[in-house]
Amino acid sequence: YQAKRGGRLWLGYTPELDQGLRSRLEALQRLRGALKKKQIQPYFQPIVELRSGVRWGLEALARWVGEGLPPDLFIPLAEEAGLVHQIDRLVLCQALRLTASREERLTLNLSPRSLLDENLLRWLERVLGQWGFPAHRLWLEVTESVLMDNPVQVRARLGALKEMGLNIALDDFGSGYSSLSYLSELPIDLIKIDRRFTAGIGKSQRSEAILRSVVALAQNLGLLCLAEGVERPEQRAWLQEVGCALGQGYLFGPPQALE
Numbered sequence: 370y371q372a373k374r375g376g377r378l379w380l381g382y383t384p385e386l387d388q389g390l391r392s393r394l395e396a397l398q399r400l401r402g403a404l405k406k407k408q409i410q411p412y413f414q415p416i417v418e419l420r421s422g423v424r425w426g427l428e429a430l431a432r433w434v435g436e437g438l439p440p441d442l443f444i445p446l447a448e449e450a451g452l453v454h455q456i457d458r459l460v461l462c463q464a465l466r467l468t469a470s471r472e473e474r475l476t477l478n479l480s481p482r483s484l485l486d487e488n489l490l491r492w493l494e495r496v497l498g499q500w501g502f503p504a505h506r507l508w509l510e511v512t513e514s515v516l517m518d519n520p521v522q523v524r525a526r527l528g529a530l531k532e533m534g535l536n537i538a539l540d541d542f543g544s545g546y547s548s549l550s551y552l553s554e555l556p557i558d559l560i561k562i563d564r565r566f567t568a569g570i571g572k573s574q575r576s577e578a579i580l581r582s583v584v585a586l587a588q589n590l591g592l593l594c595l596a597e598g599v600e601r602p603e604q605r606a607w608l609q610e611v612g613c614a615l616g617q618g619y620l621f622g623p624p625q626a627l628e
């Protein structure tokens with residue numbers, strides 16, 4: 370580990386550090402194996418229209434079946450190791466195959482690396498065609514960090530995806546360095562508000578004020594708006610009242626295998 374003290378850089382070593390590194394390498398080795406054996410699979414979580422309670426669509430979320438790690442551990446690990454691209458493709462391919470025959474919207478998470486991959490468009494066209502999945506039913510979720518780091522490339526890429534007929538969602542809105550300029554400049558169709566704000570309903574006036582403002586902003590820009598992490602009926606009622614169109618969370622159902 371590193372520490373700066375009195376203008377000097379100190380490098381330290383502890384046995385635990387070595388242990389941590391070893392288990393990381395081990396996890397990475399196992400993740401490679403899991404990818405080969407297709408043990409990374411999509412689970413699906415319902416997205417619901419708050420007013421009617423009708424299902425609007427499904428989000429596909431990667432799961433490591435068997436003795437695997439949870440996604441909030443293996444996705445960052447895969448991102449660091451340059452493997453997340455393979456996860457995205459595997460999840461996307463399987464999710465398209467599983468849901469092609471349903472008349473349902475599907476949303477999918479794309480890591481920054483996958484979004485900027487130069488073969489993305491060609492590959493998407495091929496797999497959409499392979500499963501007969503209409504582009505307009507697919508929504509790609511991107512996060513704010515990728516917009517900030519590569520604004521020019523991202524704008525061109527999102528534009529090209531829109532031209533193919535796909536839809537774009539901004540995931541975890543408010544969790545990073547949100548900028549209003551993304552919303553005015555980029556071809557975004559759906560804002561997914563981070564679940565930390567939903568968690569503050571009834572508890573934090575600030576969270577409620579932010580939620581109200583983002584919902585109004587989305588309405589004024591003609592964008593769809595979704596609240597993540599809806600767990601309790603009071604949260605749903607509150608969101609419905611302020612005019613949020615869509616919700617997702619344990620109240621409506623956890624991510625689970627399609628059947």
Ligand code: C2E
Nearest residue numbers: 430431440441444457460478479480598599600617618619
């Ligand atoms: P996300 O895209 O924001 O997905 C929503 C996360 O919130 C999921 O976590 C879901 O299980 C969780 N969640 C849903 N409803 C509730 C709720 O009511 N309360 C709480 N506390 N949590 C809820 P999960 O499945 O652990 O995934 C974590 C993150 O990993 C995802 O966050 C997404 O950013 C990433 N991820 C998952 N699958 C993929 C994938 O195939 N590719 C990429 N690049 N990232 C993925």
Ligand code: MG
Nearest residue numbers: 428478510540
């Ligand atoms: Mg998501």
Ligand code: MG
Nearest residue numbers: 478510540541
């Ligand atoms: Mg996400």
Ligand code: MG
Nearest residue numbers: 540541561597
């Ligand atoms: Mg999210």
